[in-house]
Amino acid sequence: MVLMPAYIALxxxxxxxxxxxxxxxxxxxxxxxxxxxxxEAVSSDRDWRVESPDPCGSPWPGLECKPAAxxxxxxxxxxxxxxxxxxTRLDFGVExxxxxxxxxxxxxxxxxxxxxxxxxxxxxxxxxxxxTTLALPAPANLSASGLQQLSIRANPALSGTVPPxxxxxxxxxxxxxSQNGLVxxxxxxxxxxxTSLVRLDLSYNSLSGPVPxxxxxxxxxxxLDLSYNSLSGxIPSRIGELRQLxxxxxxxxxxxxxxPDTVANLTSLTFLALSNNGLIGHFPxxxxxxxxxxxxxxxxxxxGGPLPSELGGLARLQELRLAGSGYSGPIPExxxxxxxxxxxxxQDNNLTGPIPAALSRLxxxxxxxxxxxxxxxxxxxxxxxLRRLGGNLDLSGNSGLCLDDRSVxxxxxxxxxxxxxxxxxxxxxxxxxxxxxxxxxxxxxxxRGSREDSLLLGxxxxxxxxxxxxxxxxxxxxx
Numbered sequence: 200m201v202l203m204p205a206y207i208a209l210x211x212x213x214x215x216x217x218x219x220x221x222x223x224x225x226x227x228x229x230x231x232x233x234x235x236x237x238x239e240a241v242s243s244d245r246d247w248r249v250e251s252p253d254p255c256g257s258p259w260p261g262l263e264c265k266p267a268a269x270x271x272x273x274x275x276x277x278x279x280x281x282x283x284x285x286x287t288r289l290d291f292g293v294e295x296x297x298x299x300x301x302x303x304x305x306x307x308x309x310x311x312x313x314x315x316x317x318x319x320x321x322x323x324x325x326x327x328x329x330x331t332t333l334a335l336p337a338p339a340n341l342s343a344s345g346l347q348q349l350s351i352r353a354n355p356a357l358s359g360t361v362p363p364x365x366x367x368x369x370x371x372x373x374x375x376x377s378q379n380g381l382v383x384x385x386x387x388x389x390x391x392x393x394t395s396l397v398r399l400d401l402s403y404n405s406l407s408g409p410v411p412x413x414x415x416x417x418x419x420x421x422x423l424d425l426s427y428n429s430l431s432g433x434i435p436s437r438i439g440e441l442r443q444l445x446x447x448x449x450x451x452x453x454x455x456x457x458x459p460d461t462v463a464n465l466t467s468l469t470f471l472a473l474s475n476n477g478l479i480g481h482f483p484x485x486x487x488x489x490x491x492x493x494x495x496x497x498x499x500x501x502x503g504g505p506l507p508s509e510l511g512g513l514a515r516l517q518e519l520r521l522a523g524s525g526y527s528g529p530i531p532e533x534x535x536x537x538x539x540x541x542x543x544x545x546q547d548n549n550l551t552g553p554i555p556a557a558l559s560r561l562x563x564x565x566x567x568x569x570x571x572x573x574x575x576x577x578x579x580x581x582x583x584x585l586r587r588l589g590g591n592l593d594l595s596g597n598s599g600l601c602l603d604d605r606s607v608x609x610x611x612x613x614x615x616x617x618x619x620x621x622x623x624x625x626x627x628x629x630x631x632x633x634x635x636x637x638x639x640x641x642x643x644x645x646x647r648g649s650r651e652d653s654l655l656l657g658x659x660x661x662x663x664x665x666x667x668x669x670x671x672x673x674x675x676x677x678x
Contacts, residue, residue: 226255227283234286237309241291243300255284261296263288267314285314292323299323304331310341317348324354332359341367350375360384366392378403391416398422415440422446429453439464450474458483472496487512499523508533515539523547530555542566550574559584566591575599577618
C-alpha cells in the first residue's frame, strides 16, 4: 500500500511529456495544406488528405519530417516541448516513394514549404502528351528558402528552360537538372549567385549557348557535369578558378577552340572528360601537374599534332582515352611510366613507329586498343601479356605490325602475321601485310606453321595483296 502513491505519482509525472510529444507531431496548418496541394498536383497513389491527415505524425516513404531548429528543438520562441514537425524532404517518382500520375504537373508551390531541405523528382514527368514546364515562383517568394538539394532527373516530359530564379536559392549545395530532353535554352548567368554549390549537374538536356564564365565564381564546386548538351563556344578560362573541382565533364557538346591553360590549375581533378567536341591544339602546359587525375577521356576531337609525352607524368592515371583525334607521330615512351593504367585507347589516329616496349610492363593494363593507325615493327608483348588481355587487345588496322611466332600462345586469337628478319630489322611477312590485325578476329593466323605452310604462304602472298587470303589459306591455318 505504501508503493501505490509513488506509482501514481510516477504516472502523473510521465503523462505530460507524452501529451507534449503528441502535440509536437502536429504540423502547422498552412504547411500541411501546401503539402496536400503538392501531392494532388503530382501523385494519385492515394487520397492523401483522407489517408494521411497528419503527414508528419505517420510519415510515408519519400517524406521526412523534423522539428524546426531552435531552442529545445522547437519553433523560435515557442519554448521546450512546443516543437512542431516540418517537412524537410520530398522524394517523388521511384517506388517505394510516391509515384507520379500521368498528368503530373510540376508544382511551384513546393518551394513554399518553409523548412524543405531536399527535393527530388526522378522519372516523374514521363507522359509525352502531358508535358509540364519547369517553373519556379517569383524570386521574392524563394528568398527565404532553405533548400539544400534539388534533383530533377530523367523526366522526358519536362520542358522549359533552367529558371533564372534558381539563383535565389542561395542555400543550394547540390543542383541536378539532368536527363530532361525538353529542357532547353542557355545556362543562366545568375548561376554565379549559388556560391554554396558543391555539385552542379545539368547533363543530358538540350541546353545551348556558351558555358558561362561566371561558373568560375562557384569556388566550392567539387563536381561539374554539363555533358550531352549542345553548348558551344570556348571553354572559359575562368574554369581554372575552381580549385576544389574533382570532376569536370564537358563531353558531347559543340565546344571549340583549345583547352584553356588554366585547366592545369585544377590540381584536385580526378576525372576529366572532354570527348566529342571540336577542340583543337595542344594540351595545356603543366598538364602533368594534375597529380590526382585518374581518368582522362578526350576521344573524338580534332586535336592533331603529336601525343604529349607529359601525360606520362600522371602517375595515378587509370584510363587514358584519346581515340579519333588526329594524333600523329609515335606513341611516347613516357606512357610506359603510367604504372596505374588499366585502359589505353588510341585507336583511329595517325600514329606511326613501333609500339613502345615499356607498355608491356604495365601490370594493371587490361584494355589496350591501338587499332587503325600506321604503327609498324614487332609487337613487343610476350605470351603472358597477350593471355592477360585476351579479347581486350586490338591492334587491327596496322599493316606494318608483326609478331614473333615464339611469343604467341595458342588460343589467344592473335591474328598478326609473323615477323621475318630483313636487312632493316623486323618486317611483316607477306601474310601479315595483308591481314594486319591482332585480337580483332580478322586476317590470317600464321603462327607455329609448318615449313610447307610457310612455302605456300610465300607463293600465295602476292595474290593476297589483291584478294582476301581467308578462303585461299583457310585449310592451311595451323589452328
